[in-house]
Amino acid sequence: MGKQLEIEIKVGLFVTIGIALIMVAILVLGSSENFLERKHTYTVHFKTVEGLIPGAKVVLGGVQVGTVKAVRLNPKERDIEVELSVSDESSEWIREDSRAEIATQGVLGDKYIGISPGTTDAEHLKPGSEIPVTSSAGLTQFISKGDQLMVSLNRIAGSLDNLLKSFESGNRADTLAKGMASTAKNLASASEKLNRELDHLNLKSSMANLNAILSKINNGTGTLGALVNDPGLYDDAKSLMGGVSRNRVMRNLIRQTVRESEEKSASSPVTAKEKR
Incomplete structure (x- = not known):
């Protein structure tokens, strides 16, 4: 009975260990990188990694060629150092003119490192070297700029709202009306002063002409x-x-005398008969 129990315990342990090993093998073999393939390490320095984590993909020309091995702070350079693990075969495509950047898989997808293939004219970048980076406008930067834009738009909208309220309440209208009335008053005053000056100038000219005429008469x-x-x-x-x-x-x-004489002759009958 005791031997039977001992055999069952050994079998159970063996099965448990076997299952554990199988699970580990599945996890290792199911990963994106070949466990037995030779790897090369490269480093990349960023000011911010925007949520990049170890294990993220390393993509070269759209094809996954490795993973992010480590993400750590670099006190000397005051930036963030990202260590990449790239397959030996893919490292041949990494040249001195290659550039690395942090990209996003989809709009809200995971972060990964994207590397641009170098040209054949450039020298091969040796393993362990640093890959230069290129600045890319990530989603975080777009969101940050969008927030700043919204703040500016809100300020403009607030200013326009205050302006409309002022006009609706009549304050601006009263101020504008007062300003126009004051301007009209100033124009009227200036016009009156100008007329007085013109009248004064005409009077002076008339007096000068009169004085000249009187002077000629006296002379x-x-x-x-x-x-x-x-x-x-x-x-x-x-x-x-x-x-x-x-x-x-x-x-x-003379005219009056002749007229009276003619009237008397016409009115006398004796004189008329004598004439006949």
Whole structure:
């Protein structure tokens, strides 16, 4: 009975260990990389890894060629060092002009390292070397810029809302109306001052012309000046005007006498018979 129990325990342990080994083998063989394949290590330095974790894919030209072996901080360079494990066959494609970047599988997929194949003219990059990086606009940067854009749009919308509220409440309208009234008042005042200046200038010009005319008269220039300053001309003119006036009076008296005489002759009957 004791031997039977001992045999069952040994068989159970053997089966358990066998199952464990099979599971480990499945996990190892089911991984993306060949466990027995020769690997080469490369390093890449980033300012931020944006959630990249060990075990992530390393893709060369769209084909997975390895995995991320480690992600650690680098105090000397003050950045993050990413260690890559790449297959020996794929390492032949990694040249000095190759570039590495952190990419995303899909919009919200896992992070992975993408390497661009180098040209045949460039030298082969030796294992253990550092692969230069290229800056890529990741989803995190887009989200960050989108947040900044939304903040700016919210500020603009707030300013427009305050402006509309001010106009609706009448504050802006009153201020605008007051400003226009003040401007109109200033224009009216300026126009009035300008008119006064123009009137003043015209008055000055008229006075100057009048003074010039009076000066000519006093100096005896012209007909009016001669009449004023020469007494003889004044007397002659007076005599002439007087003669004209007397001649007019005499003509009027003669005309009046003839008219009265004709009227008397026409009204007398005796004179009419004598004429017949």
